[in-house]
Amino acid sequence: MSKRSANDTQDGQPFQKTQASGNRREVPVVDERGEFEDAWEDEIESDEEITNANAEEDEDGMDIDEVLPAIEESDEVPQAPLVYIPGTHTLGKDEILEPDDSVYIMRHSMNVNWPCLSFDILRDNLGDERQRFPATAYIVAGTQADEMSKNEVIVYKMSSLHRTQKDGDDSDSDNEDDDDDEDLDEDAILEYRSIPHAGGVNRVRAQPPASSSLPPVSQPYHVATWAETGKVHIWDVRPLIESLDTPGYSLDKSRTHLPVFTINSHGKAEGFAMDWAASGPSSLRLLTGDIHSKIYLTTSTPSGFNALSQPFTSHTSSVEDIQWSPSEPTVFASCSADRSIQIWDVRTKGRKSVAGIVTAHDSDVNVISWNRLTTYLLVSGGDEGAIKTWDLRNVKKSGSGVLDPVPVASFTWHKAPITSIEWHPSEDSIFAAAGADDQVTLWDLAVEQDDDETGMGETFAGESQVPPQLLFVHQGQQDIKEVHWHPQIPGSVISTAADGFNIFKTISV
Template sequence: MSKRSATDTQDGQPFQKMAAGGSKRDMPAVDEMGEFEDAWEDDIESDEEVVVDGNDENDEDGMDVDEVLPAIEESDEAPQAPQVFIPGTHVLGKDEILEADDSVYIMRHSMNVNWPCLSFDVLRDNLGNERQRFPATAYIVSGTQADDASKNEVLVYKMSSLHRTQKDSNDSDSDNEDDDDAEDLDEDAILEYRSIPHVGGVNRIRAQPLSSAVPSGSQPYHVATWADTGKVHIWDVRPLVESLDSPGYVIDKSRTNTPIFTIPSHGRAEGFAMDWASSGASSLRLLTGDIHSKIYLTTSTPSGFNALSQPFLSHTSSVEDIQWSPSEPTVFASCSADQSIQIWDVRTRGRKSVAGIVTAHESDVNVISWNRLTTYLLVSGGDEGAIKTWDLRNVKKSGSAACDPAPVASFNWHKAPITSIEWHPTEDSIFAASGADNQVTMWDLAVEQDDDEAGMGETFPGEAQVPPQLLFVHQGQKDIKEVHWHSQIPGTVISTALDGFNIFKTISV
């Protein structure tokens, strides 16, 4: 069993924007021995206590303390608030680093991995829904981008000992011995994993959505990988999950190390777009899109999987992302480097889109997410850094002369391509996004500008540049690629980047 401690990130790692935002600070002076210098240190030593009356002018041996150390004057001024760092506006100076304000995190952990995992998905577990207690445990599946194709793997990670970063406010002055959450704050998380070999790097990985318990016995838990070799593989990761929870469990590598099915439809064309239909369908359905603008559907049968040979064709460039409709089992959406978002129905003859937004973004549309609660809302992220929310009731039918609809909301906070975007699983106005500018952002469309506060001035410099809908900014990772909510641990977000995983929960969501 492979097991290692995942150290929590300290200064210079995750950063947030809240009322009490992060701060910049200068590094303290350090002497040659690695110890901090004390500006008030003196070398005067005495073997006995000397009592001096500073008011006795006739005592030649008397010493006026004020002559040695001037009196400290008390100030009525409040301490200076931390300086809020606004990405894209402020620049760190020499010897300055970002310092996370843990007072706005309920939980925050950082975990390093052997090889970058540029895509992952959250695995459902049997530990219950709506979990609030700490320490928490989470399971994810990911794929590597190793320096050699033969070293790549599909990995199932178990993140455990996810301790609370901050006590609840009502714990601050309490000595309640029964409060488990008040103990072992900021402990190191534990990262365990099981792996299977994978030919080629993993461009994207998606787990079969489950609405109830994790499969057991002989029932498989399917995971699909888009390989940079142009192949899409389907795996059964249930034995890997079970081995992490059952000491002595022996994995049958002759079965787990071989894909259940490999989709040959794309030939040698590489791809990134992939999505499973919800578990409510009568059979498993997987959509995959490649860089040659083709989308293929693979379905399950009693005897296995069947890859349909006829592609869906309406895009004119690389298909970047795909999402099944949460309410209509035959409908899906896709986005492309041709700047468009297309809506499809698998029952349509000719395999053409039925509606779409021809110019959704100024450049490539990298990612989309379909709101599972308010099912006419879809959010997209572009290569230019813009985030847009669309009302699909206004989208024109294919071939129509009508103009593209205007987005219901548009944000230009990110200064680099949007790499991932996802609606909150239980709050229909909240979504999270990640960008190549090393930010994970959380947004709430239900927040509006308060007219009474609009003219009251700024609580910190640059506040006027921050959209009121922006709830939180998390920083500290390099080249963030993907972000997902954990549906069973409310408000918990997991992100992956070149330097590993972050898992955190904030007080703002």
């Protein structure tokens, strides 16, 4: 949550290294050429001018030191910034983390009545590539209430998402009228509509529309919920969205309070894994995986949904996450507590995986994300806190006896289980991750170690342990469960935790 920036010297030459994080702020003291800037913008005299001045002094008999005392040079080294490195530093008894808003373009926190383990972003008709503020976002979430009967599926509308006011932004302005109204630091508005849900919601996934915007009004907007009761419900949340945007809109409870379809294939087995295929409204496909290692496919027809009875059965433990291939409509990937990642083709007889990584992590593989731009890349997060990126071109057929491939990248920054991971929707080298260590981290695989900086020593305590691919660390939430990029507001990230939602946009992405 702060910008990591430090100044040091190497053989007497100043240098500056910057990287984004989230806890403190500091002002650079060197210019882009590596020279110290004159804060007073004084002109520097040449040696010739100084010589002439000395000569004039001898003629006039005046010693300049008698008029202006000599300026003593300071041997003090600029203090390194106070940056909190998770896993390296420990907060003292009376210490708290303070976010550095200079590294945020936008940052809002929103409290809710009940924690939401899972949420998904709903597409809207406000346009793609939105850069203007204030912004608006829609999400759907499911609650974990203290009693089963109190749980709900909720559609939230986040509006008045203003640009974050920077400290001192107005100090250099000669005209107060020049202030941009978009920079006002105001509270966001959180509105919602809800429907009752039997039992806590383990995971929520919204139907990906055929186009980049909200499905037409004539079509339902489907959302699936994995309930702790072992059932998967499919809902039409379009009326909830319409009621948020239309004054005086009256919800028809007979339409909204009952699911469109309920999948009973899993019996009483609870589950978390779920993903919709990106397809048209008349050919929806939904995969669901349970704690008993079974995966079921549900499809849609013009007359309704159809849950297929034969499961996919190559995992030996709980199925934790599922992702459809972004390029092959019949292929999907899954990960499991059996430490493996499996690749499947729904056309295969026997419902067995066609390829896989037998030991992808040292512990449970909790989450995966399939890159939608570079479709041979898949990133995974494990219970041991590791993040790994895989080249699926190196994954061999199941049962081939070939050794598991080596990940193309591996990081062990997080100190607790990875709870969520997702590739950036328009940048194929960037992904976001969330962990049970209360961190949301942003990564860029395109960043490489700068050999020119090696051997220069640490600029602040613990920086040598920071991977160069780590762009940003967002903190401040407790028990973070899920993170998603907003596909229509570039660079914006939404996360859910036990204490509510955060939505932010950083200067790093």
